[in-house]
Amino acid sequence: MPALSPTMTEGNIATWKVKEGDSFAAGDVLLEIETDKASxxxxxxDDGILMKIMQGDGSKGVQVGVRIGVIAEPGDDISQLEIPADEKPAREAKKKTAAEEEEPKQATSSEQTGAQRQPRKSGEKAPPQKYPLYPSVAHLIKENGLDESAISEMTPTGPAGRLLKGDVLAYLGTVSPNRPEEIMKRFNHNAHLDLSNIKIAANQVAPKKTGKAATDEAPIVEERLVSLPVSLAAVIEAQTKVENTLGTFIPLSTFLERAAAVANDVLPLPSNYKPTTDELFNQVLGLDNVSPKASRGQYLPQIAALSPSTLTGVAPKPKAKVDIIDFLASSTKKTTPNLRKIPIRPGVSTGNNFFSLTVPKDEEKRAKVFLQRMKTVLESKPGNLIL
Structure with missing residues (x-):
């Protein structure tokens, strides 16, 4: 059982990650150990083979240093190997015999405490300590009554030459003198990220899907054409009035753009609208009915001129025939009215026009509201758009 911290004395085996007879490489996880503080x-x-598990999954209170498994070298035939005898019981028996041979010495409680705290003195000066000390280190030093000379003999193994609790415990003899250095080497080894065995994967081209699978991935959005006839007679009248009164010509496009901006304001939500997190929170609080649910649109209609016959169903009057002799003789007089010609965008009529939108099926109702608003604004009071 390894000691995973300077103060660890026992631990529990949660589970073995490698089974008996399995090979492993350096860096592979062999088992998971639980203590009272962490897992x-x-x-x-190094590389090797797990030959035998001595302490199985769920073993509780396993002392540090107790054999929990036997590992063989890579390539060994474990069927021909014998499990060596555990040397720890023999060492403990030898220590016990040596202790029994010594003459017992009676001491007071204060003397026993002093013997337990007798520090290990190496006689060599350690590198200069870095101050301030960690709070846990300073508390341990004060608890054991150590002075500055004792601190100068401790070998720091922490980051940037800092003194750790394990270094103090090693100086006091509570743990093995080499234990802090071993832990530092293991942490440094685990802190290094080895990327030498990582290779860049080749680009994989996804196979093209056909038939039903391709149809499922790219669903076809059903679209609807929404249209409405709108008369621009009131707009032309307002345009002419502004020009005659103020001497300023306002293009027809300005009326249409401002009418679209007004119509796009506060439109009903689409049928497939998904509420935001704020709206869901307001529903929980019952605040969703305080203000109507609406949003601003981004619609721009397509405009095409319509002939009177398209709207009324009445055929247009035939044009009067002109006699060729009169035409060549220039007997027909042309009368030109004294009116300024109003420039109109191509495809837009001064009378009825066809306003249309192509939208997804879920936005059909929303698009109809937009076109109806444009019709109302342009046919009722278009002068308000420029005032």
Missing amino acids: MDVEAQ
């Missing part, structure tokens, strides 16, 4: 993965330091 951590144990990685393999």
Whole structure:
């Protein structure tokens, strides 16, 4: 059982990630160990084969240093190998015998506490410590009554030469003197991200789908043509009145653009509209009925001129025939009215016009409201658009 922290004395085996007889490489996770503070993965330091699991999944209270598994070298035939005897029980028995041979010494509680806190003195000066010390380190030093000379003998293994709790415990003899250095090497090894075995994947071209699969991925949006006849007679009248009164000519396009802006304001929502998070929150609070649900549109209609016969169903009057002799003799006099010709955009009539929109099926009702508003604005009071 490895010690995953300087103060760890025992742990629980949550689960083995490698089974008996499986090979593993350096860096692979062998098992997951749980302590009273955290759950951590144990990685393999070298390649090998898991020969035998001594402490299975769910083992509780396994002491640090107790054998939990046996590992063989890569390429070994584990069927021909024998599991070596566990040396820890023999070492513990030897220590126990040596302790029994020593003459027991009676001491007071204060003397026993002092013996437990007897620091390990190496006699060598460590590199200069970096201050301030970590709060946990300063508390541990003060708790054990250590002075500045003792701190100068401790070897720091933390980042940027900082002193850690493990370094103090190693100096006091609570943990193995080499334990902080071993932990530092393992952390440095795990902190390095090895990208040498990563290869850039080749670009994969997705196969073209045909038939039903292609139809499902790209659904066809059903569109509707919404149209409405609109008369521009009132617009022409307002345009002429402004020009005669103020001497300013306002193009017909200005009337149409401003009418579209007015008609696009506060339109009803499409049938497939999805509410935002703010709107859903207002529904929970019951505030969705305070203001009507609407949004601004972005519609621009297509305009085409319509002949009177298209609207009324009455055939146009035939043109009067002109005698060729009179035409060549210039007997027919032309009378030109003394009126300024009003420029009209190509395809737009001074009378009835055909306003249309091509929209998705879900926006058909919304588009009809827009066209009806344009019709109302242009036919009722178009002068308000420029005043």
